[in-house]
Amino acid sequence: MPFDVAHYRYVSYSTHMDGPAKAIEDLKNALTARMFADSDTGDSLVYDVFPDLEVKRGDAHEPGVMPWEHYWQRITDITSRLMINTRNEIAYRPDVVLGISNRGMIFADLLARNFYLSAKYERSSTEASVYQKSIIPVWALWANRDAKSETETFDSIPNDALLESIPTWLSSKGSIANKPNVLLVDDIVATGFTSLAAYKYVTSKFGKMSFDVNVHLLPLFNKDIDHNFNKIGDILIWNLKHFQYDINEIKNLQYSAYQKLPYLKDLR
Numbered sequence: 001m002p003f004d005v006a007h008y009r010y011v012s013y014s015t016h017m018d019g020p021a022k023a024i025e026d027l028k029n030a031l032t033a034r035m036f037a038d039s040d041t042g043d044s045l046v047y048d049v050f051p052d053l054e055v056k057r058g059d060a061h062e063p064g065v066m067p068w069e070h071y072w073q074r075i076t077d078i079t080s081r082l083m084i085n086t087r088n089e090i091a092y093r094p095d096v097v098l099g100i101s102n103r104g105m106i107f108a109d110l111l112a113r114n115f116y117l118s119a120k121y122e123r124s125s126t127e128a129s130v131y132q133k134s135i136i137p138v139w140a141l142w143a144n145r146d147a148k149s150e151t152e153t154f155d156s157i158p159n160d161a162l163l164e165s166i167p168t169w170l171s172s173k174g175s176i177a178n179k180p181n182v183l184l185v186d187d188i189v190a191t192g193f194t195s196l197a198a199y200k201y202v203t204s205k206f207g208k209m210s211f212d213v214n215v216h217l218l219p220l221f222n223k224d225i226d227h228n229f230n231k232i233g234d235i236l237i238w239n240l241k242h243f244q245y246d247i248n249e250i251k252n253l254q255y256s257a258y259q260k261l262p263y264l265k266d267l268r
Helices: 019-035 045-049 068-083 104-118 150-154 157-172 193-208 225-235 247-252
Strands: 096-100 138-141 181-189 214-222
Touching: 068 104, 068 214, 096 104, 096 193, 104 138, 104 181, 138 157, 138 193, 150 193, 157 193, 181 193, 193 214, 193 225, 214 225, 225 247
Parallel strands: 096 138, 096 181, 181 214
Antiparallel strands: none
């Protein structure tokens, strides 16, 4: 290893004998150590030399297209609001995040990751200072966009198997004692059809399993807020009493003046 980069974290390996298997194990351990590290030390030669470097897609800066920085800031803001309410108390922590395919899975993954990075302590009381770094599992619900009815949109063997695994997983982690929070997320609510179908499917499936959970919906954006609010307002996470938001505040949390998301999905 060259002397000028020897201080960076690296994994040495051999292509002979058990070298590849050892390299895989060493790499896994290195990634795990990095995930749980408190240090913000970087591992990028490029960003150390150019700390203000930004990766930009040209189309993301066209008029009407939301920049990635704004998209990420929205997720960061949502995370902060979910974790701490206006009284500086813990407001909400999901035990499971369910992302609706396709791009709701992007939001689900980033949200869970942001929870992990933002959290510091374990939730053991109503104090905001007891919120811990802990990994929140992310599952994906497959939405059949060719379905002809609300029921058929999510009622499938893959989705059934996925939901049936959740009680077992939570039980193995000791999260079954309290009523678990299942957070259903999507990037955009267009008409409310898919969101309602997902909510009804999840609550019905858990009900048949006699599995008592709290299920709430969290959209990143809403195309037609006034119209859709009448459909999904009651199941929105922001309606929980912990947040004390009025209708206008809830609507503002889902609004954007941009016409498209960074990956060019229409917001209008």
